[in-house]
Amino acid sequence: MNKQPIGFLDSGVGGLTVVKEALRQLPHEDIVFIGDQARLPYGPRPAQQVQAFTWQLTRFLLKQNIKMLVFACNTATADALEIIKPQLQIPVVGVILPGARAAIKATKNRRIGVIATEGTIKSAAYQQAIQRRDPQLQVLSLAVPKFVTLVESGQYNRPIARKIVAEMLQPFVGSGIDTLILGCTHYPLLRPLIQDFLGPEVQLIDSGAEAVSEVSVLLDYFEITNQNLAHHGQAHFYTTASPKMFDQIASDWLDLRDLKAQQVNVTQEE
Amino acid sequence: MNKQPIGFLDSGVGGLTVVKEALRQLPHEDIVFIGDQARLPYGPRPAQQVQAFTWQLTRFLLKQNIKMLVFACNTATADALEIIKPQLQIPVVGVILPGARAAIKATKNRRIGVIATEGTIKSAAYQQAIQRRDPQLQVLSLAVPKFVTLVESGQYNRPIARKIVAEMLQPFVGSGIDTLILGCTHYPLLRPLIQDFLGPEVQLIDSGAEAVSEVSVLLDYFEITNQNLAHHGQAHFYTTASPKMFDQIASDWLDLRDLKAQQVNVTQEE
Numbered sequence: 155m156n157k158q159p160i161g162f163l164d165s166g167v168g169g170l171t172v173v174k175e176a177l178r179q180l181p182h183e184d185i186v187f188i189g190d191q192a193r194l195p196y197g198p199r200p201a202q203q204v205q206a207f208t209w210q211l212t213r214f215l216l217k218q219n220i221k222m223l224v225f226a227c228n229t230a231t232a233d234a235l236e237i238i239k240p241q242l243q244i245p246v247v248g249v250i251l252p253g254a255r256a257a258i259k260a261t262k263n264r265r266i267g268v269i270a271t272e273g274t275i276k277s278a279a280y281q282q283a284i285q286r287r288d289p290q291l292q293v294l295s296l297a298v299p300k301f302v303t304l305v306e307s308g309q310y311n312r313p314i315a316r317k318i319v320a321e322m323l324q325p326f327v328g329s330g331i332d333t334l335i336l337g338c339t340h341y342p343l344l345r346p347l348i349q350d351f352l353g354p355e356v357q358l359i360d361s362g363a364e365a366v367s368e369v370s371v372l373l374d375y376f377e378i379t380n381q382n383l384a385h386h387g388q389a390h391f392y393t394t395a396s397p398k399m400f401d402q403i404a405s406d407w408l409d410l411r412d413l414k415a416q417q418v419n420v421t422q423e424e
Numbered sequence: 425m426n427k428q429p430i431g432f433l434d435s436g437v438g439g440l441t442v443v444k445e446a447l448r449q450l451p452h453e454d455i456v457f458i459g460d461q462a463r464l465p466y467g468p469r470p471a472q473q474v475q476a477f478t479w480q481l482t483r484f485l486l487k488q489n490i491k492m493l494v495f496a497c498n499t500a501t502a503d504a505l506e507i508i509k510p511q512l513q514i515p516v517v518g519v520i521l522p523g524a525r526a527a528i529k530a531t532k533n534r535r536i537g538v539i540a541t542e543g544t545i546k547s548a549a550y551q552q553a554i555q556r557r558d559p560q561l562q563v564l565s566l567a568v569p570k571f572v573t574l575v576e577s578g579q580y581n582r583p584i585a586r587k588i589v590a591e592m593l594q595p596f597v598g599s600g601i602d603t604l605i606l607g608c609t610h611y612p613l614l615r616p617l618i619q620d621f622l623g624p625e626v627q628l629i630d631s632g633a634e635a636v637s638e639v640s641v642l643l644d645y646f647e648i649t650n651q652n653l654a655h656h657g658q659a660h661f662y663t664t665a666s667p668k669m670f671d672q673i674a675s676d677w678l679d680l681r682d683l684k685a686q687q688v689n690v691t692q693e694e
């Protein structure tokens with residue numbers, strides 16, 4: 155029916171974990187992704203600045219004629235979704251509510267951990283999303299800012315990563331959580347290390363993957379799926395910084411060999 | 425935020441399996457249910473008649489000031505959802521797409537079975553919903569009309585039920601399906617017998633339970649959840665026939681002792 159692409163925005167390359175899931179779950183959909191690598195990380199920035207940057211990325215994607223917009227970034231979701239969503243004519247999906255819903259469904263002992271950037275943790279968006287549904291649930295939130303730079307610098311599979319993961323997650327030892335929300339789209343890259351450190355009894359929730367399930371529900375609900383089944387979804391990638399490292403990390407993550415990101419300046423029309 | 429109830433409609437009492445799931449997943453939401461027991465089963469009726477009846481039930485629920493409408497009936501979903509949904513101002517959810525999505529996610533060997541009423545099978549709604557997403561998936565559909573009367577007559581836990589289940593599901597023996605959609609909201613009552621007959625390697629998909637997950641996504645998406653967490657959701661039940669058998673079956677299924685259905689005439693204003 156609707157052949158327009160789905161837009162994904164992120165502060166950097168972390169949102170590609172969401173794109174990877176979208177390519178798997180929605181093989182006939184075209185995708186446009188923009189990562190704001192020139193200005194990452196968003197986590198430590200004031201909310202107003204995150205809102206301004208997210209608007210710029212949104213306007214760029216709207217020019218690509220998208221039919222749906224996904225905030226593939228927890229910080230952007232926490233700070234800007236509620237402001238931007240009501241002003242657009244197309245459906246807008248963030249990563250926080252899908253992650254919160256999945257955690258509520260998963261926990262058995264009613265103790266949920268959340269790791270995210272400082273910005274997301276300060277916003278208390280996960281805690282609110284969870285406890286607005288059930289105030290009896292315990293939520294243990296922790297900012298782990300170092301994880302983003304670990305991933306963006308391509309060191310997520312080096313020995314230093316294991317050391318930093320152990321250091322940062324120390325507060326969860328003995329906390330009794332049985333579910334941990336990976337509240338930043340960069341963190342799935344560290345998933346094996348996080349799972350190793352916390353042990354197999356803690357269930358990890360990938361908010362990005364959950365968001366794609368919501369995208370799938372809404373594509374159906376608004377009847378805007380691409381129904382041309384002969385079509386293999388194409389993905390186009392844009393970055394605000396040099397495409398070189400983007401291409402390298404993105405190729406590693408997505409197993410796409412010919413991935414060629416284009417550099418764009420989203421501030422030029424401001 | 426939004427304290428209006430969610431409306432559920434069904435041809436009879438089968439939709440109560442969906443209500444039961446809604447009470448579990450959405451404990452703060454009020455619910456209004458109407459079952460058209462006076463005119464069940466819908467399965468063998470022509471599509472136009474199902475549409476007319478479903479409009480009557482819809483109008484009754486709209487008068488109850490509902491904020492969302494759930495077609496807790498596969499036949500009504502197959503025949504009337506696409507006609508009624510675009511004409512309402514509130515979100516409308518059916519049971520077929522959620523069931524189809526869950527089956528696609530669940531199947532490993534890519535062979536999915538569907539059991540439903542004649543009406544639903546004739547509409548080919550499940551097959552379309554599945555193969556519109558992935559034409560490589562095999563779908564084996566079977567009408568099992570006797571199951572509805574088995575449930576509505578309260579015989580679903582009598583020995584005769586086991587015999588009829590074995591008889592009707594015979595065509596699936598040796599079919600190699602690894603996933604079976606219970607494509608009628610009455611069938612979850614027969615779930616233990618169906619699972620016994622097909623064996624543990626076949627995964628059963630309860631379309632109604634999946635629809636409630638979609639309701640949950642849309643309540644969040646449209647920001648119409650009831651955020652008064654001190655409120656325990658109330659359910660009101662209406663039937664177009666005598667409330668006596670309704671109350672008995674409903675009490676058995678829902679474990680609600682004081683359930684008192686009211687009889688209404690939905691045709692009076694036609």
